[in-house]
Amino acid sequence: WDGAAELAQKLEPNDIVLLRNAYTRTGLAGKQEVHVGKVARVEVNPPGVTVGALEPSRIKIGELEPNMDALEVVGRVIEVTAPREFSRADGSKGKVASITIGDQTGTTRTSLWHEHADKVADIKADDIVRFINCYSTLGLFGQPELHLGKQGGLELNPAISEELPSTDVIKMAMPVPERTSIVDIQKEGMKVQVRGTVVRVFHRRPVFDICPDCGRSLGSVDTSLMCEECGKIVTPEHRVVLSFMLDDGTDNLRVALFGKVAERLLGMGTQQVFELFKDTPDLAELYDKFKLVGRELILAGTTRHDKYFDQLELRVSDVQFPEPKQEAQALLKKIKAGE
Structure with a gap:
């Protein structure tokens, strides 16, 4: 902020910065942010201070959460999508391709940006890939996705210490x-469908911001922001996010919906939600307009452990609205099967 912002413009990659009297806060993307205000002191490349190199963290696909950085992920290729070009807001061109990879713990979509996009020409199903210094974001349908940007690396069919299942085995799993x-949802990683009633809605900002060029989550401002991956100021795109408690009579569960899934529930597009948010500063009034409390829903998704709230949460990938005839037929089928 203020004078510190002017100093930040002079920083170079690999500079070491020592911050004194800075403070932290939780950003709208749920990540901790360090803020440097008027009382803070900033020292650039102070004598005697060294910082070790950031080593990528090796994780399994099933351990992915949105907004993770400096990752190393190894997986078997399930599907490859050809590169496509797109135009940025400044008129320049970009390129992105995607592949789906899997391991013993799950599958995920991976976006390859910039020069990495052309590498998919050499990648085919059943190959093994290692992504180094990749990062994760939240996909359009509420699931974590990997991204490989200009700071990342890709190794094709590297030597690995443990065997990966074949593509067919991963698909079957x-x-x-x-x-x-x-009440029967007791652990994370469960793929479930639940039917229940919305009993409480959490009044949080219903949109979050991402970089339009690389998909990385941004900070908490509505206009131009600095994208860490692209290294430039961007005008963000918005994604819808909703969180509420669902009760089915046996127990209740916190659920979270993102992107297209949240749009489907509201019956609104992202821009419509964003405009409504800007025009309705009172969040309680805004959520009254959404009319979520009391609605009966059928939600499908994957359970995860929310570290912040220390409880299980359902990350929703599909939302349906109960049809009495279909529900009656499904119940009759279960009765006949003796369940």
Whole structure:
């Protein structure tokens, strides 16, 4: 902020910065942010201060969460999508390709940006890839996705210490969500479908910001922001986010919906939600307009452990609205099967 912002314009990559009397806050993307205000002191490349190199963290695909940085992920290629070009807001061109990879713990979509996009010409299903210094974001349908940007690296068919399952085995292992009572949801990683009623809505900002060029989550301002990956000021795109408690009579569960899934529930597009948010500063009034409390829903997704609230949460990938005839037929089928 203020004078510190002017100093930041002079920083170079690999500079060491020592901050004194700075403070932290939680950004709208849920990540901790360091803020440098008037009382803070900033020292650039102070004598005697060294910082070790950031080593990528090796994780399994099933351990992915949105907004993770400096990752190393190894997986087997399931599907490859050809590169496509796009135009940025400043008129320049960019390129992105995507592949789906999997391991023993799950699957994920990976976006390859810039020069990495052309590398998919040499990648085919059943290959093994290692992504180094990649990062994760939240996909349009509420699931974590990997991104490989200009700071990342890709190794094709590297030597690995543990064997990965084949593409066919990974596909067969993909679980289909099953209708489950909330009281029976006891661990993370479960693929479930639940039917219940919205009993409480959390009044949080209903949109978050991402970089239009690389998909990385940004900070908490509505206009131009600095993208860490692209290294420039961008005008963000918005994604819808909703969070509420669902009760099915056996117990209740916190659920989170993002992107297209949240749009489907509201019956509104992202821009419509954003404009409504800007025009309605009172969040309680805004959520009254959404008319979520009391609605009966069928939600499918994956359970995860929310570290901040220390509880299980359902990350929703699909939302349906109960049809009495279909629900009656499904119940009759279960009765006949003796369940």
